Amino acid sequence: MYTLPLSQLDTLFETIGANGPLYIPVDNTSGKADFKRWEKGVRMSSALKTVRSAKDFFFPKTENLVNFRMNGKKIEVEDPRKELEDFVVFGVRACDAASFAIVDDVYINQKPVDTYYKNRREHGTVVTLACTEPAQTCFCELYDIDASDPKGDVSAWITDGSVYFRSNTDKGSRLIDGIKILLKENDAKTVETQQSETREKVSKLPFVNLDLSKYSGDKMLALFNSKVWDNLSETCLGCGTCTYVCPTCMCFDVRSFDTGDGIKQFRCWDSCMYSDFTKMAAANPRLTQKERFRQRFMHKLVYYPMEHNGVKSCVGCGRCLESCPIHMNIVKVIKTINETPDQPEGGR
Amino acid sequence: MQDGKITNQLLSRSKELLSGGKVQIIIGWRKGLFDYDVTPSLFTTAEDLENNFVYDEWCGANLSKYLVKETRKIETAKDTVRMNNRMAKTKNPDAKDAPEPQTKILVFLKPCDTYSFTELLKEHRINREDVYAVGIPCDGMKDPAKKEISERCTVCKSKKHVTYDELIGEDGGVQDSKRFDMVEKIEGMTPDERFAFWQGELSRCIRCNACRDICPACTCEHCIFDNPNSGASQKVAADDFEESMYHIIRAWHVAGRCTDCGECSRVCPQNIPLHLLNRKFIKDINELYGPYTAGSDMETKPPMLTWTKNDAEPNVVYARDKADAQGGR
Numbered sequence: 001m002y003t004l005p006l007s008q009l010d011t012l013f014e015t016i017g018a019n020g021p022l023y024i025p026v027d028n029t030s031g032k033a034d035f036k037r038w039e040k041g042v043r044m045s046s047a048l049k050t051v052r053s054a055k056d057f058f059f060p061k062t063e064n065l066v067n068f069r070m071n072g073k074k075i076e077v078e079d080p081r082k083e084l085e086d087f088v089v090f091g092v093r094a095c096d097a098a099s100f101a102i103v104d105d106v107y108i109n110q111k112p113v114d115t116y117y118k119n120r121r122e123h124g125t126v127v128t129l130a131c132t133e134p135a136q137t138c139f140c141e142l143y144d145i146d147a148s149d150p151k152g153d154v155s156a157w158i159t160d161g162s163v164y165f166r167s168n169t170d171k172g173s174r175l176i177d178g179i180k181i182l183l184k185e186n187d188a189k190t191v192e193t194q195q196s197e198t199r200e201k202v203s204k205l206p207f208v209n210l211d212l213s214k215y216s217g218d219k220m221l222a223l224f225n226s227k228v229w230d231n232l233s234e235t236c237l238g239c240g241t242c243t244y245v246c247p248t249c250m251c252f253d254v255r256s257f258d259t260g261d262g263i264k265q266f267r268c269w270d271s272c273m274y275s276d277f278t279k280m281a282a283a284n285p286r287l288t289q290k291e292r293f294r295q296r297f298m299h300k301l302v303y304y305p306m307e308h309n310g311v312k313s314c315v316g317c318g319r320c321l322e323s324c325p326i327h328m329n330i331v332k333v334i335k336t337i338n339e340t341p342d343q344p345e346g347g348r
Numbered sequence: 349m350q351d352g353k354i355t356n357q358l359l360s361r362s363k364e365l366l367s368g369g370k371v372q373i374i375i376g377w378r379k380g381l382f383d384y385d386v387t388p389s390l391f392t393t394a395e396d397l398e399n400n401f402v403y404d405e406w407c408g409a410n411l412s413k414y415l416v417k418e419t420r421k422i423e424t425a426k427d428t429v430r431m432n433n434r435m436a437k438t439k440n441p442d443a444k445d446a447p448e449p450q451t452k453i454l455v456f457l458k459p460c461d462t463y464s465f466t467e468l469l470k471e472h473r474i475n476r477e478d479v480y481a482v483g484i485p486c487d488g489m490k491d492p493a494k495k496e497i498s499e500r501c502t503v504c505k506s507k508k509h510v511t512y513d514e515l516i517g518e519d520g521g522v523q524d525s526k527r528f529d530m531v532e533k534i535e536g537m538t539p540d541e542r543f544a545f546w547q548g549e550l551s552r553c554i555r556c557n558a559c560r561d562i563c564p565a566c567t568c569e570h571c572i573f574d575n576p577n578s579g580a581s582q583k584v585a586a587d588d589f590e591e592s593m594y595h596i597i598r599a600w601h602v603a604g605r606c607t608d609c610g611e612c613s614r615v616c617p618q619n620i621p622l623h624l625l626n627r628k629f630i631k632d633i634n635e636l637y638g639p640y641t642a643g644s645d646m647e648t649k650p651p652m653l654t655w656t657k658n659d660a661e662p663n664v665v666y667a668r669d670k671a672d673a674q675g676g677r
Contacts, residue, residue, distance in 0.1 A: 028552065029548065029549075030552070030618065030619030030620070031493075031494075031619065032493075032618070032619055034552065051552075051617060051618055052554065061554065061584045061585075062584055062585070062587070136382065206381070207381075231390075234389065234390050235387060235388040235389055235390070235414060237558065237561035237562055238557075238561055239556050239557045239558035239560075239561040239562070239615075240554075240555070240556040240557055240558075241556040241558045241615070241617050243556075244554045244555075244556045244584075244617075245554075245617055253583050255583065268583050268584040268585070269554075269583070269584040270583055270584075271556075271583075274557075274583070275574060276574060276576065321381075321385070322492075322493070323617040325409075325558050325561075325562050325614075325615035326387050326388055326409065327380050327384075327385035327386060327387045328387055329385075331381060332380070332381065332387075335381075
């Protein structure tokens, strides 16, 4: 493991920032934190997590996909992508880092490959930061994510006045090589002490031991037809907060913008909570908020796992617990379903 | 005031009305996983109320807007029976009328919620007969993130209950509020500073639409932002311009109807002080057309829906100066 005195963090940022964009969590004027591009004088936030997840770096809110330019009767097709600079994201938490694998499985590890997403993934180096003070709303442990041992290209720990680094990938090694003059080699003892303390704290959090045995493919229909969705969704506003702060929500819409002399086609985040999410030329199969609400949780807990070796597409970051305007969230859904007696498959 | 005693009072009264058949549905707040994460909810049984109903300093959610949807369900059910009765009569003139379903909703309203409720009644969005409104006292609600009294409650405009069928606790009065202080501060900025302020705030917007969806003044059947042909659909905005446009259109649309309940800012995941946009409109309307509070009664005609020859032309700053010279209105 490599270490750097915490007092030299700014020097480290300067060194990394000199080679390309570096993003770190920064406190904003509202008292919450966002990832911001590092520049001299910008200080890293001590917040546990950013309002929005780190997915934005690879799956931005909006992204230009293709331009069509009209030239008389000819249409020129233009790929708007510019050569992307290599960038570094520093301070990603274990939950967000785990979410990348979940999105990768859809956009990179199955066909067709999303080349826009893949391009950003390839150019980004993720430096994760171990948690030390998990919130009561954190439950990454439920999905076997270790908050004290985050993944990513490089893992980092801040303990005892030092920052510890461990590289996990080739990309990570290249980053470490570039900053080696600042680093010293050290053993992992203090890190291990911090890890066991964090694990102890995490084990006492309220939602890390929820029972997920009901959420398997063979129970899909019974869950789908369960009555619980009526009550759970009754006051859902149909806003997109949960989906937009969620690190694993990855749905988008493709829209066209008339530029006057052509068309700019872009994609933007979409939300299954929105009324026109499934609107098609013929009809909309999800007419009420109940169907939309059910879709979101069935996708996270049943449909995605069915396609991806049982991996749930939730990482327990707790953002939906904090942001939902009516305080409805995946933990309440799991608990309510667990407390509801099983109903016969397909029956109501 | 929102202590265990008042919760028990609300609880026993709602159970009483429920068992007496006066109401069938109760819209209240449901206990969460922690103390602060209560959820607006519909209760239909005494058992559910007993176990899960709560009213404390975390019950900031304004329940009035749910009445739009819920009273419509009641009206639709009644219409269906009436229609069937008419159909039956065409076949058999002696057919007996099936009874119309009698459903009434009890809703708990804090003083500021009664303004939203009244405004919704005024705009014919709620059928009054389907609602049994119970006014309840409020000492200010807490912000779950900060664990302290929220900004909107520190500048509470009124402890008065405008419309209700029954009052639990004491009624209060309209208060001298400092709610326009921040608006004045922003007015005092140079145009560049002001632009930078709003650009900074609105740049955080993720277009989750929570501000629109929670807003009791936003009850359009089909919102312009749900229309893909409007150029500003409900999806994430294409650029900064669209982001600002969304908020500006919304502020204009609720102008003169916004009761300043502050729900927009409460639900914003990015802590954007959206209520300031609405307060600016309220302040301007007060200055241009005389004091007016949306939802403060059923009678006063809203200034944006009336016209007099002396009305200032509010579309240019010049007109406001002229209005000032003429002493307000």
